[in-house]
Amino acid sequence: MKNKGVQFILLSAFFFAVMNLFVKLSGDLPSIQKSFFRNLVAAGVAAVILIRSGQGFRFQKKNLPLLILRSTLGTIGILCNFYAVDHLVMSDASMLSKLSPFFVIIFSAVFLKEKADPVQKLSVVAAFVGSLFIIKPGLRIDQIVPSLIGFAGAMAAGSAYTCVRGLSQRGERGPLIVFFFSAFSCLATLPYLMFSFAPMTGFQLGSLLLAGVAAACAQFSVTAAYSYAPAKEISVFDYSQVVFSALLGWIVFGQIPDTLSFVGYAVIIAVAVMLYRHNRKVSS
Numbered sequence: 001m002k003n004k005g006v007q008f009i010l011l012s013a014f015f016f017a018v019m020n021l022f023v024k025l026s027g028d029l030p031s032i033q034k035s036f037f038r039n040l041v042a043a044g045v046a047a048v049i050l051i052r053s054g055q056g057f058r059f060q061k062k063n064l065p066l067l068i069l070r071s072t073l074g075t076i077g078i079l080c081n082f083y084a085v086d087h088l089v090m091s092d093a094s095m096l097s098k099l100s101p102f103f104v105i106i107f108s109a110v111f112l113k114e115k116a117d118p119v120q121k122l123s124v125v126a127a128f129v130g131s132l133f134i135i136k137p138g139l140r141i142d143q144i145v146p147s148l149i150g151f152a153g154a155m156a157a158g159s160a161y162t163c164v165r166g167l168s169q170r171g172e173r174g175p176l177i178v179f180f181f182s183a184f185s186c187l188a189t190l191p192y193l194m195f196s197f198a199p200m201t202g203f204q205l206g207s208l209l210l211a212g213v214a215a216a217c218a219q220f221s222v223t224a225a226y227s228y229a230p231a232k233e234i235s236v237f238d239y240s241q242v243v244f245s246a247l248l249g250w251i252v253f254g255q256i257p258d259t260l261s262f263v264g265y266a267v268i269i270a271v272a273v274m275l276y277r278h279n280r281k282v283s284s
Helices: 002-025 031-053 061-087 090-097 100-111 118-135 141-169 174-196 202-228 231-253 259-283
Strands: none
Touching: 002 031, 002 061, 002 202, 002 231, 002 259, 031 061, 031 174, 031 202, 061 090, 061 141, 061 174, 090 141, 100 118, 100 141, 100 231, 118 231, 118 259, 141 174, 141 202, 174 202, 231 259
C-alpha cells in the first residue's frame, strides 16, 4: 500500500510539472482565468469517471463539511500559486509551493494524529534544503507581497491535502473528491470571468485545456496517493516535481540547470531513497 502511495505521488508531481509548463505557455492571462480552465477540464474528466462508475455523484452527507473545506482551501491554494507565478520569477514561486509538504505533515499530525518519527522529519527538512539548492530564491523588498501570497498558497495546499487524507479515511471516493473541488473552484471564479474575461488565441486556449488535462491526472494521482499512505510517509516525494520541471524546462525552453541545481537533485534523490528504505524497514 505504501509503495502505491509513493508511485502515485511521483505521478502527481510529474503531471503538476506538465500543468505548470502549459500554464506558462498560455502567456499573459489573468490567474483566475487560468485557474477556471484548469479546473473546468478536471471537473469534466471527473464527471465522466463518476458517471461511468455507475455510482454517480452521491457522497456521504457526513463528509460535506470536509469536502467544502478541502475545496475552499484548494481554490485558495491555486489562486495564490498562480498569482505568485505571475508576479514572481518561476523559481521563487516554485520554491514557495514546495513548502506545502511541510504543512501536510504539520496538519496531519495535529488533525489526523499521524505522528512523524525523527527520520521522517529530518527527511522533509533535507528535501527542503535540496530544493533551495535548485531554486535559489531571492526575496527582495518588491517581492514581499506576492511572496507572502505564495506562502499562503502553500499553507492552503498543505491543508487541502490533509483534508484529502481525512476524506479517504472516511471512505469518500477519489473521483468524487476531485469533481467536488474542481466544480467548486469553477463556480467560485465564474463571477469574475463574467465581467473580466480576457480574449484568448487558439494556442492559449489549447494550452489551458492541456493544463487542465494534466491537472486532472495530477489530482487523481495525489488523491490516490494519500488514500494509500499517510502524508508523513509520502509527502517528501512531492519534491520530485522540481526535477520534472527542470527536465521539461530543458526540453522545451533549452534551460540548463547549474551546478547548484545538480547538487539539489542529488540531495532530493538521496533523501527519497533513504525515506523509502526507512519506511520499508519500519513496516516490515
